[in-house]
Amino acid sequence: MAHVPTFRLHVVDVHGEVYNGDARFVAVPAEMGEVGILPGHAPLLSRMRPGELRISQGDGALQILFLDGGMLEVQPYLVSILADASLRVPDIDLKDTEARLQAAQRALSERTSEMNLLMAEQELKRELAKIQAHQRYQQNLQLGKTDGYDWRRPPLTGIPEINIQDLEE
Amino acid sequence: MAHAKEIRGQIKSVKNTQKITRAMEMVAASKMRRAQERMRAARPYAEKIRKVLGHVANAHPEYNHPLLQVREVKKAGFIVVTTDRGLCGALNVNVLRALVLKMREFHDQGVAVQVAVMGGKGLGFIKRFGGKLVAEVSGLGDRPHLADMLGPIQVMAEAYAKGEVDVVYVVSSRFINTMLQKATVEQLLPVEKVDMPARQGMWDYIYEPEARPVLDHLLQRYIESVVYQGVVEHLACEQSARMVAMKSASDNAKRLIGDLQLAYNKARQAAITKEIAEISAGAAAV
Numbered sequence: 001m002a003h004v005p006t007f008r009l010h011v012v013d014v015h016g017e018v019y020n021g022d023a024r025f026v027a028v029p030a031e032m033g034e035v036g037i038l039p040g041h042a043p044l045l046s047r048m049r050p051g052e053l054r055i056s057q058g059d060g061a062l063q064i065l066f067l068d069g070g071m072l073e074v075q076p077y078l079v080s081i082l083a084d085a086s087l088r089v090p091d092i093d094l095k096d097t098e099a100r101l102q103a104a105q106r107a108l109s110e111r112t113s114e115m116n117l118l119m120a121e122q123e124l125k126r127e128l129a130k131i132q133a134h135q136r137y138q139q140n141l142q143l144g145k146t147d148g149y150d151w152r153r154p155p156l157t158g159i160p161e162i163n164i165q166d167l168e169e
Numbered sequence: 170m171a172h173a174k175e176i177r178g179q180i181k182s183v184k185n186t187q188k189i190t191r192a193m194e195m196v197a198a199s200k201m202r203r204a205q206e207r208m209r210a211a212r213p214y215a216e217k218i219r220k221v222l223g224h225v226a227n228a229h230p231e232y233n234h235p236l237l238q239v240r241e242v243k244k245a246g247f248i249v250v251t252t253d254r255g256l257c258g259a260l261n262v263n264v265l266r267a268l269v270l271k272m273r274e275f276h277d278q279g280v281a282v283q284v285a286v287m288g289g290k291g292l293g294f295i296k297r298f299g300g301k302l303v304a305e306v307s308g309l310g311d312r313p314h315l316a317d318m319l320g321p322i323q324v325m326a327e328a329y330a331k332g333e334v335d336v337v338y339v340v341s342s343r344f345i346n347t348m349l350q351k352a353t354v355e356q357l358l359p360v361e362k363v364d365m366p367a368r369q370g371m372w373d374y375i376y377e378p379e380a381r382p383v384l385d386h387l388l389q390r391y392i393e394s395v396v397y398q399g400v401v402e403h404l405a406c407e408q409s410a411r412m413v414a415m416k417s418a419s420d421n422a423k424r425l426i427g428d429l430q431l432a433y434n435k436a437r438q439a440a441i442t443k444e445i446a447e448i449s450a451g452a453a454a455v
Contacts, residue, residue: 010217014394017213032377045225046377047386071387073221073374080221082214082390 005039006058013070013083019151022058026079028072029053029129035072037079044074050129052089052136053081054148062148064089066133068126090149092134101127173440176433180426187422193256194415200311201347201408207312208344208398208405215398218391223363225387229371232380235330236388239359244281246303246325246334247271248357250341250399251291252407253307258414260342260350260406261290267352268340272300283334285321287400303328313400315393322396326388329358341399342406348413350406357395 009023028035029051035044048070055063070083100123107120137149226237249268251261272282285304286292292305304321328334337358342350376383 012213012217014211014214016210030377035377043228043372043374044377045374045383045387047383071218071221071383071390073224075224080217082218082221 004058004060007037007039007041007077007079009055009079009081011053011055011081011083011086013067013086015085018065018081018083018086019055019063023055023079024058024060025056027052027054028081029067030072037074040076041074041079043076044072046072048072048081048083050126052129052133053083053086063151064137064148065151066092066130069122087130088149088151089133089137092130092137094131094134097127097130097134101131173433173436176429176436180429180433183422183425183429187419187426190415190418190422194412194419197408197412197415201405201412204311204401204405204408205344208401211394211398211401215394218387218394219360220363222360222387222391225374225384226360226362228373231373232384234381234384234388236326236358236392237360237384240332240335242280242335244283244334245275246328246337247282247284248321248325248337248339248396248399249284249286249288249291249295250339250396250403251286251288251294252403253289253309254407255290256414257407257411260410261288261294263350263352264340264342264403265291265294267354269298271338271340271354283328285325287318287321288403309400311404313397313404315397318396318400319393322392326358326392339395339399341403344402344405344409347409350410355395355399357392360391 004024006022006024009019009021009026011017011019024039026037028037028046029049031047031049034051035046037044048067050068051066053065053067057063066087066089067081067083068085068087070081073080073082104120104123104127107116108124140146140149247268249264251264255261268284275282281301283301283303284295286295286302287306287309289307292302292307295302304324306318306320309317325334325337329337336356339355339357341353341355343353345351374380
């Protein structure tokens with residue numbers, strides 16, 4: 001097989017590192033619509049909306065996860081994604097999502113305060129995106145396509161483990 | 170030589186102190202583990218956003234964001250992170266010393282300084298030491314929420330945007346390991362450039378939807394994340410510094426008890442010997 005060009009992809013959220021490695025292609029839920037990025041993309045800075053992130057890894061394997069908004073920075077061979085939160089698609093709790101969706105809709109119809117309205121709107125977008133992502137997951141399951149849904153958060157590293165017993169002599 | 174009974178009282182009081190320090194050591198040890206986890210989890214995001222903004226500082230944006238303007242330093246601002254409670258070794262002292270050194274440096278250059286403080290210990294210090302205090306927040310607890318610390322952050326960011334300060338530093342401690350914490354002074358604003366040898370010359374991002382909201386959003390997140398990271402890291406430092414301090418206090422108490430026990434035994438033996446000598450002297454006299 002011919003050499004496939006790749007770029008470095010680094011995804012972090014506020015709870016740690018999510019993905020750090022090579023990728024051939026990544027589809028990002030940017031604010032103005034989904035953006036597909038291949039190696040050598042022009043510098044881009046964008047906000048993200050809640051939605052699915054699809055990574056085609058350096059070895060061709062697919063990774064899919066749900067991101068809850070954040071920032072996207074693209075340099076020609078380095079893509080950085082600063083997500084506010086991330087979630088495995090199979091872990092989306094539909095019951096919880098429905099409940100939040102209804103709560104948000106209620107808040108929107110009651111029109112309490114400006115602040116609440118903004119928050120409810122965001123919540124609404126997020127929960128709708130979650131439901132969409134989950135529906136797509138179900139469809140793929142029925143088609144027998146389970147690729148990419150087994151993403152695991154890499155273990156936290158950086159600081160050596162400290163054994164308290166050592167300190168107690 | 171002191172009376173045996175007095176020494177016994179002393180031993181008892183040292184033992185009580187030891188019980189307290191040991192309990193505090195255990196509490197700090199268990200809190201430390203959780204604090205370290207929180208810190209470790211927050212680190213990649215903080216480091217990444219700093220790097221991204223370093224790239225942004227290299228670009229030549231069509232829109233010059235107020236928080237990205239670099240000016241000559243005539244006035245400086247500090248955000249100082251300290252603990253609320255004491256008994257944690259030299260942690261706060263080191264941070265405040267780093268602050269004072271930097272303040273003195275600015276003072277010598279004729280640069281005016283203002284300070285925003287997080288944590289009760291720093292607040293007390295600035296009040297005693299003097300200095301322009303513009304914002305403070307204390308009582309953040311073990312699980313700090315970003316919403317609680319937004320006050321000082323916003324004050325400093327606004328002061329920078331308005332040109333009331335030309336540089337903002339965060340003074341806090343960096344967690345190296347349980348035994349070692351280092352006081353650091355980090356520049357928050359203006360954002361420091363990251364060297365990008367691969368890209369030279371004029372270039373700019375494509376912004377979606379537009380430069381201004383995107384940069385606003387990014388800078389807001391950046392400042393929040395750096396300060397949050399500072400606070401979380403400082404908490405981990407606090408717990409481990411306290412654990413180590415309390416451990417050495419317990420060890421000292423143990424040594425002290427040993428010494429006192431020896432003195433007590435000697436005093437008791439001396440009293441018995443004296444009594445026997447008196448009795449036998451009395452018997453001899455009869």
